[in-house]
Amino acid sequence: MHDGSALREPLDALFRPRAVAVIGASDTPTKIGGTPLHYLRTLGYAGRVHAINPKAAAAGETIQGLTAYARVQDAPGPVDLAIVAVPAALTLGAIEDCAEAGVRGVVMFSSGFAEIDAPGAAAQAKLVETARAAGIRLLGPNCLGFMNLAEHVYATFAPVVNAGVPPLGRVGLVSQSGAFGGFAFSLARERGIGLSHWITTGNQADLGFAECLEWLAADPATDVIVGYLEGCTDGDGLRRAFEACRSAGKPIAMVKVGRTEEGAAAAASHTAALAGEDAVFDGVLRQYGVHRADSIEECLDIAYAASVAGLPSGRRAGLFTVSGGAGVLMADTAAARGLEVPPLSEAAQARVREIIAFAGARNPLDVTGQVSQTPGAFREMLELMAGDGSVDLMVDFISAGGLSPAGLGFMADIAATRAAHPEIPHFLVTLASPAFRAAAEAAGCPIFEDPNRAVQAAAALVHLVEGLRRTAPAPAPEAAPPLRVPQGCTEPQGLALLAEAGLPAVDFRLAAAPEAAGEAAEALGGPVVVKIVSPDIGHKSDIGGVRLNLAGRAEVEAAARGILAAVSAKAPGARLEGLMVAPMRRGVAECVIGVQRDPTFGPVVMFGLGGVHVEALRDVAFRAAPFDEAEATAMIHELRALRLLTQPRGSAPADLPALARLLAQVSRIAAASPDLQSADMNPVLALEEGAVILDALLIPASAPPA
């Protein structure tokens, strides 16, 4: 709906207002209309603040020491942001007032709209219409507002602010849920994680999660983004926002609820916004390099690590430890999370053993408790790992050292190492005194109390960096001509269409009758498969419509007759359009490629291995179309059963580049083909060289339900 620049200016006015009016202002700081006034007046906001309350204005009363105006138009000077805290029935009037007053943005706390019932939804639609006509952007209704910590804009009635605010920092937070946002805010404060912006989107009548994310992508105060999302219908907007964050080099860690059936059921009863399949959502997040977290704690760990340490440049982890056991545990977690734990160079290992004979010198580098008895050893050991050229990041386990009197000395050594090798971030594991924590964070070293959480956060950053580095995914959809799929598209029609589009469909012959099938087999040579052709038959095998591995004209003819007899018996009403003869192909493994239209993201491509892997085991990967070969390669590597392609029994590995090319081609065709409702290429045979589509069922967009 908005390109970047059209979005930016009105939202700047909303999130960085020069003057704020509270409509429905209250003299009582604990009331919904009193709280934001109280926060704005006491927490350092530098712009002008106006209190709007017709009763107080009529009575000539002040509100929290401010003149009360009857209407926002009465307040002096331009107002960028109006905070609306009046009952639902009064909100439309408030928006009309805002339009008249030239207000640029509205934050609406009021509830009683789409979250309640259909009349509420209608009232909400009217609000949005009125606001848009006046060029006003609307956050809410039914939201907890936002905070801009750098400029002290507390446009919220969240009571959590009373307990204190987190330090100013570089983490922006967007939450659809107010309660969740408030909880995350409190957790950030308790952990000392610095925030830039805190935004809750509530009913998302106008401004949604995606636009807020996109605004943060361009916000100079924000480096890292934490999100919480329940449901999204604006798939295009979300992808644009993700892409904007990626272009800006800003990692995102987010919770998207509804991963399990139980969660989806709970979400459906909680919000009407949930749409689309979770596996598709998961695929899109991977596609844009967004980290999907299971918990708000995991999000905050990542945001904290990124904002303090910066981003590592590679996946080679150096594990530095005073405890052998902790080293093993970290090595387990590092491997499980996709980090490499390469050995130090022989020279470094030799020097390590010179310093402490019984140190573990490889990696983990186990310097043992002995290190504290050996002057200079701690610093040199750190240097041996950081300067070895063999690692991209370090996780330093120093047990409870951060509490001990000697801890600050160790910290100075770590800070010196960090400064000498600024490209190598350190993630510290220790229990820390406040002084130690301050020194560590000042040196760019985040602190974790649990070794696994430190390694997990480091691994998440590595994967985020890899996502940020990947080239933009979308070769323009025009790259492929659209597929024109007829109603009742048969298998040979489908294969022909795919072949025309440049995809490696299997060669085949059509035959009107058994004799012609025999001739066709002879022409093809080698063993063949014969199948019935009918627009009315979906699962050909189930009714005897397929015969495999036939050799010789006589056998083919006999089989063709058998097929016709079986089909006549099992599907007497079906229109038959003859027989199809194709060579029997053998390859490395059977795969499945699917295209479907997701209600949120439109055309998506699925990839999996054939048979039980897709259907029973749900070992599949999704991506929104279009995408490129690199993305397709990532998709293939997501399969749990990847080994069946890379280390098959009895053949060379499958040609993964060919599969990736095929997937990317399919994705471009899917994106370019509004007529295509779904495609089921099953099987696609992965070969030692290339890949071939053996069967395809294409369904046009307007097809009646089967």
Added chain:
Amino acid sequence: MHDGSALREPLDALFRPRAVAVIGASDTPTKIGGTPLHYLRTLGYAGRVHAINPKAAAAGETIQGLTAYARVQDAPGPVDLAIVAVPAALTLGAIEDCAEAGVRGVVMFSSGFAEIDAPGAAAQAKLVETARAAGIRLLGPNCLGFMNLAEHVYATFAPVVNAGVPPLGRVGLVSQSGAFGGFAFSLARERGIGLSHWITTGNQADLGFAECLEWLAADPATDVIVGYLEGCTDGDGLRRAFEACRSAGKPIAMVKVGRTEEGAAAAASHTAALAGEDAVFDGVLRQYGVHRADSIEECLDIAYAASVAGLPSGRRAGLFTVSGGAGVLMADTAAARGLEVPPLSEAAQARVREIIAFAGARNPLDVTGQVSQTPGAFREMLELMAGDGSVDLMVDFISAGGLSPAGLGFMADIAATRAAHPEIPHFLVTLASPAFRAAAEAAGCPIFEDPNRAVQAAAALVHLVEGLRRTAPAPAPEAAPPLRVPQGCTEPQGLALLAEAGLPAVDFRLAAAPEAAGEAAEALGGPVVVKIVSPDIGHKSDIGGVRLNLAGRAEVEAAARGILAAVSAKAPGARLEGLMVAPMRRGVAECVIGVQRDPTFGPVVMFGLGGVHVEALRDVAFRAAPFDEAEATAMIHELRALRLLTQPRGSAPADLPALARLLAQVSRIAAASPDLQSADMNPVLALEEGAVILDALLIPASAPPA
């Protein structure tokens, strides 16, 4: 090595000593020989403490205010425990002194033994021999000692104690690693988790992890056990300890490192003790209902939850929340961790909606922010869920309520609900003030800051309870007669042995020549499989030694000739013992049952699905033999591909009880058969009724390597 009572008494003397001597005592509290003396003197130990130091004794000096004795024999009165903090060269003399003085237990800090080199290992063996001859139990060497918090026995030089000790509580901790133990100790202190005992085992020369665990199983001060283990060679002892904990109803959460190849490599370089396959270890932990944690934080979460909340009685979770989004997230996590989230009764749901019209009434019970505006609503909502009869535990998300002034009121409501329904534990999610935390824990409600961690801890307790409830696993091994496996056991011999042992092996006929094979096929009726019989051929299929799906005498004879020709060509030297003819069987799915001898646990049984599932995907479950049907059922349910048995395409589900019976029978036979090195039953066909072993390769224990 020890039955329960033989273990108990000497270890009581060690862990609960009436008098302690420190050998190598130092006047300096920060020195290794000074620290325990300092702790014992200042932290409340009520028994007598003696300082042993020949130099100080000769000089007539006191040590930390105590008389110095030259030898432990010189100290007055009986000494139960001697702490040895002298250089390695002096340790044997110290043990000899202890023997003479009638010391019962020794804790040895000294390092320089098996962790260093072979002479060190020999010196360590001599120490153990000397100690055992004198009836002394030895903890260490190269360990950080132990603490008995109730009796203030600080037999450790861990510096972490200087920063303070955790509260006295019901959690016992055993760690092979001292550094790791120290870190866990500090974490427990920081989180206020109450400990009973803290034990580090170091080199485990005499007392190992298993015996310490077994002692804690009988310790009245301990309810819950946290463990950290790197490697174990005493599989029998470990199983006995696990069983003792289970009998005593004490849940165990432990970290066992070396889960990944990288971790195992790091562990191997760190400790020589690692042995056995990780998947086998994993299976044994499941078998005894031990929770295998990935991190020390997870262990502490579980220990904290269990010691504060007690154990839930079932897996039905009630999710109570002031935020819909948190409810969805918790539902996701609950489902992913195997909890049920059943809906409340219709009556309860109706009443919920009477109180707050827009509450989420099902489960999660989303009481919304509105609950704080409605007097009495919070308490009644809690009661509606706790008193509904539909849940076994509750997780209550109250956002940052534990920090707000109103929080203590909410806590009083939760405490009242907990008291009214003592069978339903509550796990709270909130940020808490110290007063709130104290009130919550006094009411038996553990507090978590992250909703997922609360749900994960609750789920872990549920699974621990299910493990504790399971009946003891081991029908006596005598229940099965041992299998006598000949050298070069052929497939028909193997199948015959299994059939004799009462297992469902496929029926078959032997045939000396193709003609006899044809006759045998005719006698069997229906399609058959024909295989070569040879003690020298392992993989029959690979050399054309198997032909499937043969019908009719002529086809069978021809195939048999083909087999003999192929085998003569491909394996010219192999001894041939004729042909085997068996009916072709079709079933639900092909499975694999294996028996192997694990270096730690002896005979273990493996179960998996056939083909790629075992070999490429490693989707297998292990158990130590013997075990019963219930355990076998749990084993089957561990498979990721379980659906291929329970929801197969095109047939009724497999007969899981029959598979479980078969696995349990195999396990009894494996346990009773020292002659059996390994067995590979592949495939075992799971049927709609029953199961049948189609092929079996048995290897006797003394077989030369293939």
